[in-house]
Amino acid sequence: MAVGSGALPELHPVAGVKIAIGSAGIKKPGRKDLVLFELAEGSTTAAVFTQNRFCAAPVQVAREHLKSGSPRYLLINTGNANAGTGQRGMQAARRSCEAVAELTGCKASEVLPFSTGVIGETLPLAKIEAALPTLPASLNEGLWLDAAHGIMTTDTRPKAWSAKVEGTPYTVTGISKGAGMIKPNMATMLGFAATDAPVSADVLQSLLSDIAERSFNRITVDGDTSTNDACVLVATGKAGGELIDSSDAPHYQALQAALLELFTVLAQAIVRDGEGATKxxxxxxxxxxxxxxxxxxxxxxxxxxxxxxxxxxxxxxxxxxxxxxxxxxxxxxxxxxxxxxxxxxxxxxxxxxxxxxxxxxxxxxxxxxxxxxxxxxxxxxxxxxxxxxxxxxxxxxxxxxxxx
Amino acid sequence: MAVGSGALPELHPVAGVKIAIGSAGIKKPGRKDLVLFELAEGSTTAAVFTQNRFCAAPVQVAREHLKSGSPRYLLINTGNANAGTGQRGMQAARRSCEAVAELTGCKASEVLPFSTGVIGETLPLAKIEAALPTLPASLNEGLWLDAAHGIMTTDTRPKAWSAKVEGTPYTVTGISKGAGMIKPNMATMLGFAATDAPVSADVLQSLLSDIAERSFNRITVDGDTSTNDACVLVATGKAGGELIDSSDAPHYQALQAALLELFTVLAQAIVRDGEGATKxxxxxxxxxxxxxxxxxxxxxxxxxxxxxxxxxxxxxxxxxxxxxxxxxxxxxxxxxxxxxxxxxxxxxxxxxxxxxxxxxxxxxxxxxxxxxxxxxxxxxxxxxxxxxxxxxxxxxxxxxxxxx
Missing domain, CATH: 3.10.20.340 (ArgJ beta chain, C-terminal domain)
Incomplete structure (x- = not known):
């Protein structure tokens, strides 16, 4: 069950963001369960993560990697949360980043890992490593809808939104997933959004923190805060124009409003598809x-x-x-x-x-x-x-x- | 569904406590839905009530009446919680106390009213007034099990416990009810217990507050604190002996231990019969x-x-x-x-x-x-x-x- 039609708007590509989808057979053979995002060089990335004290290995690794510089790739798997997996889980999360680095020539610390699915089972790293090599060649700007499908677990439908920001040359597009264990505390598992606007790292992080607080942090399905919540906002700058490095910059207000709408739609989409939801x-x-x-x-x-x-x-x-x-x-x-x-x-x-x-x-x-x-x-x-x-x-x- | 056999021990009468059961047809015709307790003169009574800010009219009236002296009667109805009923509800709760006073010759302030059932519907006072007159003549010490039945709502079975306090001449007996809207905060809807030990009002209240904290305030069915929680402990003193007016008094320890067991069994009985419980x-x-x-x-x-x-x-x-x-x-x-x-x-x-x-x-x-x-x-x-x-x-x- 789910509430409303779930119809999605046209999902505009965001210049500087490419996506590839893979099938590693993590939980079921043949299911699309791997998503790789490539972010153009020069992109800025902001993220917020779960405040649950019991947080998953990929959340810990992503936090660490974010500190050391701007990410070039996001790797997301479903079917396994890699949470409650101790040191072995940390190694698996790190190793999956290294595998992406080896294939693409970036540093392992420029890859952020994300996992969603069953808690407490070992991440089947070999399956992921086997599926990864086909991905770089298929990276494409037009796969946002496929990515929305690729990150689903108990979701009954993909969640996505996209808009051209009025009065500006910018686009914002994003996807989210989640249906149960939903009471985000700082972010929800999982939201990915991007804009082609040029935004400084500081401004992007404060925009994201503020907007996540007003959207993802205002939803609850069952009051159970997930171990894997993560929400990422990328600004590629590919649309050009003046750098948005303060709230007084041109287009800041319009971009903020568009991002708030984007995140609100994505957060509400999770509630509409809440486990067993009829209202x-x-x-x-x-x-x-x-x-x-x-x-x-x-x-x-x-x-x-x-x-x-x-x-x-x-x-x-x-x-x-x-x-x-x-x-x-x-x-x-x-x-x-x-x-x-x-x-x-x-x-x-x-x-x-x-x-x-x-x-x-x-x-x-x-x-x-x-x-x-x-x-x-x-x-x-x-x-x-x-x-x-x-x-x-x-x-x-x-x-x-x-x-x- | 409910967990465990629900078998009850022999329920010892408590000298000084008489019980009568009536049928007012509050929710369904013919159902036993009225219970009247008579407490012997000289009894001391302690009570704890819900901390829910939205508390029922009878809780407010019972608190008021307790302040003005020692109660002689407890009147309990099921089928209607008399909560969310505004001034009309307060009048109905007061009037039901007056009706008991008129029939028994006590003061209205010596009657404590208790209600459980549907929230937000007007208490059918006329039905209660019509059923009350037959009760005083049928007051009897041997009706604890009938009282446990008489206070049930979505409960699937009666909850009661009784014991002879080891090494003392005292008896403790009590009943409780509740299956949903259960996360007591200071007490639960509804627990009534009595002992024939002689206990001063101060000591009885501190005994009850401490024991309720360790029993009723440690259970939760759904996290929803009720509007009508109330827990009452009566000491009639009919077994005689030295007044227990401090924690150093003879028999204090034994009585405390027996009451803690009584309240723990009653509280756990509510969980075992929690709505839909299989564990x-x-x-x-x-x-x-x-x-x-x-x-x-x-x-x-x-x-x-x-x-x-x-x-x-x-x-x-x-x-x-x-x-x-x-x-x-x-x-x-x-x-x-x-x-x-x-x-x-x-x-x-x-x-x-x-x-x-x-x-x-x-x-x-x-x-x-x-x-x-x-x-x-x-x-x-x-x-x-x-x-x-x-x-x-x-x-x-x-x-x-x-x-x-």
């Missing part, structure tokens, strides 16, 4: 004293198993929303002041059922696949929005049978 | 720097949807346990030092699969209905244990069809 839900908390408490409230409601099963049942169960809100850790919350609406229908006010509420209106509000739950706290001017899914039988089925 | 799981975190971080780790693992679905599948998925641990908020956690065992089989060590692990041993360890997941952090001497259940299809079915 796409925005939980909007307004009127908070500060953004931190709005976020706490929004995530607590979005992750409550009782709220999520009510969403699955299309039940306008505002009592469960208020109960979740009541345990969100806002010590001096006055529930009598809280108003809750679902798709515009006020369901609760003054700590109880809204006077104007009718069961028919509530049922009608809950019926659509896409919902907005709006919670007004009446404590200040801060607001935050988090996107989530419901909790269905298919979530249990998928996770009782798939060993992540 | 009863102790998550034990040892070697922590302090108890707070052990608790954070234990609750994060116990509430992870991915860990819970793996438990449902009897899958020894240690990767999900480590992933949950990694996001538990222990900032300087060194995953390389963590050891995880399931029912004594070491599954993970040094951040990866244990050398000694075999899949056959892992599968065998996961097979039983009752499991202990032991997580050793190697950071200090603190430890904590939390009890929980798995996440099954039935949890989704129950909560997609029951409006709590």
């Amino acid at each position: 796409f839900v925005a939980v909007k908390v307004e009127g908070g004293a500060n953004r931190a408490e709005c976020l706490k409230a929004a995530f607590t409601v979005a992750e409550s198993p009782l709220v999520k099963t009510a969403l699955f049942a299309s039940d306008p169960n505002w009592g469960r929303i208020l109960a979740a809100l009541g345990r969100a850790g806002i010590d001096d919350l006055d529930v009598e002041k809280v108003t809750v609406s679902i798709n515009g229908v006020v369901v609760a006010e003054a700590g109880g059922l809204a006077e104007s509420y009718t069961e028919a209106a509530g049922q009608a509000a809950m019926a659509p696949e896409e919902l907005t739950i709006c919670i007004y706290l009446d404590r200040g001017d801060a607001s935050e929005t988090v996107w989530t899914t419901d909790f269905s039988h298919d979530y249990v089925t998928i996770n009782a049978s798939y060993r992540s | 009863f799981v102790a998550v034990k975190v040892e070697g922590g720097a302090n108890r707070a971080e052990c608790l954070k780790a234990a609750f994060t693992v116990a509430e992870s949807p991915l860990v819970k679905t793996a438990l449902f599948a009897s899958d020894p998925n240690w990767g999900r346990i480590l992933a949950a641990l990694g996001r538990a908020g222990i900032d300087d956690l060194d995953v390389e030092k963590v050891t995880v065992s399931i029912n004594g089989v070491v599954v993970a060590e040094a951040g990866g699969l244990a050398e000694s692990y075999t899949e056959a041993a892992g599968q065998a360890a996961m097979a039983p209905e009752e499991l202990t997941i032991c997580i050793y952090l190697d950071r200090g001497d603190a430890s904590e244990t939390v009890w929980t259940t798995d996440f099954s299809h039935d949890y989704v079915t129950i909560n997609a069809s029951y409006r709590s």
